[in-house]
Amino acid sequence: MLPALRRSLLAWLLVLAGAWAIPVAADAPPVGTLDTVGSDTMAGLMLRWGELLGRRYPGLRVQLQASGSASAPPALTAGTTLVGPMSRPMTEPEREAFVDRFGYPPRAVVVAQDALVVVVHRHNPLASLSRRQVDAIFSETRRCGAAKGIRRWQALGLSQPKGRIVLHGRNAVSGTHGLFRREALCGGSFRPEVNEHPGSAAVVAAVADDPLAIGYAGLNHLTPSVRAVPLRDAAGRLHAPDPQAVRRGAYPLARDLRLYVNQPPGEPLPPAERAFLALVLSDEGQAVVDELGFASLSASTLARQRRELGLVDDGA
């Protein structure tokens, strides 16, 4: 629950040799251990991909240290891993440190899309929110241009519920908190009244308990006990937070989930990394994305990235 605890959490993916596994590659199948260090949002994805990979290539296993996106760049730069999952783009200093060491930038591969949703209690009749309203509810700076802050449900034109809006969100060190602050609050600062929870699941649970609550969480944490509020864009169009809208690029609070890969320009990837990326960008790999509640990539994006990585021949 605590970041410290999470940080020390090592997810060991041990994959047993399945008797039914079919060797796909014509030449010697890749064996060994693929070490990855990075995002905890993507831990579930990495785990399932690791399982699938082990089924495809017995003898190859994926080891994941899911300690947060911030741990990926140092591990890539130090050379302890060649693949770092991150739920946010690398910052300029992180990128520069990598370039200083290797002389070329790390390659970013988009592997899935995530979105932040604004959730309310399931009985809350709120129809939609504009970005300005979201900003007026959550921030005290109102950089998105609202004239005054919104503290009560009545100010949103609702007759029910009555009372002060109770705010829930992630703790300040999480990528989710940072993304919501940048995108939904236009880079302003949160009200100090926002309850800080250690995970998106805790935010959803807190909102589910309280008819006066509102909160934000990752798309994959939605449960039937809360309702995701559609967001209105500047033109007044409604965008419901579903994977289709995220894939179209229409939903305002979307983010790309990436794997950063250490690939020297002009050289092919080592066989283990190559097999892993081929799996992730395959239809089978993308099915896992949908299953876990994220948004999978469009066919054209997948094809383009496979081409860029030189994976055209062995994609599933």
Added chain:
Amino acid sequence: MPKSSSSPLLRRRLRQGRDRLATALITAGGIGVIAAVMAIGVFLVVEVLPLFWSGSPEAPQVDLDALWQPQTYPGLEAPVHRWQPALPDSDPGPRFGMAPLAWGTLEAAAWSLVIAVPLALGAAAHSALFMSRRLRAHLKPTLELMEALPGVVIGFLAGLVLAPWLERHLGLGLTLLLLLPPGLVVGGALWSRLPARIRRWLPLGWSALWLVPWLLLLWALARWLAPGVEGWWFGGDLRGWLAATLGLDYTNRNAIIVGMAMGFAVMPSIYALAEDALSGVPSSLSEGAQALGATRWQTLWRVVLPAAGPGVFSAVMIGAGRAVGETMIVLMASGNTALMTASPFDGLRSMAASIAIELPEAAPGGTHYRLLLLAALLLFIFTFLVNTLAEVVRTRLRRRYRRLGVSS
């Protein structure tokens, strides 16, 4: 005979050597503990000093005003206290007002003492003076078990079970609060009116047991009355009434929840120390008072409590020290909102919880990191002072008891 005389000598030498070794080990252990405590203090001071003294490239010098006075931040109209250390450096810049954290820490400790002190002292006085010895022998281990309950478990229950429950049953909570104290007084009055024949079956020393059905009855009564009370008095919606009439908005993770959970955690230690102090009062004093015609209540109020006063005081101090340093309960039950409001229905954020949440992510050597260590230093100094005070008072008391015991 050389053999028979040397063997006991050798054995004595051996024993002396062993004793000396044991003494040396114990002394070394004691000095080691003291050195470790001092080293923690020195480490914190060394890490914090650059903030006020020289500054460093990663942590420029800060002045006390910026930490403890309200600041006018860009984008806000009025000067405010804000603890928002994780905002990016360039825009809008981190905000390091420590006053909300200090406020949250003290507020949480104060509410937990408000809840724990009356209950713990009442229990201590009852079990020291009125309770039957057999029941007391069962009660003390139970309370010790309560003390052994990990804070994270209490915090979890408070945050995920108690907070949502109380929010849904606010009316029942209030009714219970209003009904229980008079209900217990009525119970006592009824008991004293009972014919002696029945009263023999309900001895005073066992009241802690036979009051349980009475309490359940009161609970049932409160459940039955609560909708009526809420409907008739507060228009059917206590939460709405609080907001409309008193301007108090109810947040479900609030200071009262923290106070209840942490009160539960500090109660056993306050009880144990207070009970020791009260039952340690020389029996010559209370027996003398009763022989002169004082009732049990008068003995407690006029003789035993004044004599044990310092001990009771030190028990409360120890409880306060524990409440200020408690981390997991506040972290899980409070919502961690760095606010400075007096409303008991608002959330709070304590120093200890901030350290637990933020330290793993703060860049070592940076301003944020050093400020968290400053919070740690303040907690260290506070608990050190409180515990020392409590210990001094207790030693004084023990000396006084010895004098009283001798003079009688």
